[in-house]
Amino acid sequence: MTFSAIVVAAGSGSRAGGTxxxxxxxxxxxxxxxxxxxxxxxxxxxxxxxxxxxxxxxFAAEIFxxxxxxxxxxx
Numbered sequence: 852m853t854f855s856a857i858v859v860a861a862g863s864g865s866r867a868g869g870t871x872x873x874x875x876x877x878x879x880x881x882x883x884x885x886x887x888x889x890x891x892x893x894x895x896x897x898x899x900x901x902x903x904x905x906x907x908x909x910f911a912a913e914i915f916x917x918x919x920x921x922x923x924x925x926x
Contacts, residue, residue, distance in 0.1 A: 855898045856891040860884040860911075874903070875910065882914055888921060900924050 860883075864872035874884040881889075884901065891899050900922045903911055908923065915921050 852895070853897050854895065855900070856896045858884060858887045858891065858899060858901045860887075860901055860903045860907075872907075875907070875914075884911075885914055888915065888918060892918070892920070896920070898922065 860872075860874035862872060862874065864874065864876075867873040867876075869876070875882050877883075878886065884903075888899055888901060898920045901911060901915065902924045911923055915923070
């Protein structure tokens with residue numbers, strides 16, 4: 852089965868507290884959003900779109916630069 856996925860990482864993370872949105876906080880050495888994207892690829896996703904705020908585009912590009920099949924959209 853071929854499928855695609857959308858990972859929405861657009862929140863401010865204010866309920867989680869702190870100064871960094873939770874999707875960019877590291878858990879076991881990787882940002883939370885990266886874990887989500889990698890799980891979809893491991894499950895067989897052929898393409899994934901990561902949706903997030905425009906101000907995070909550069910940061911997201913650095914985190915996901917080595918993943919082929921990942922698109923980035925502003926939300």
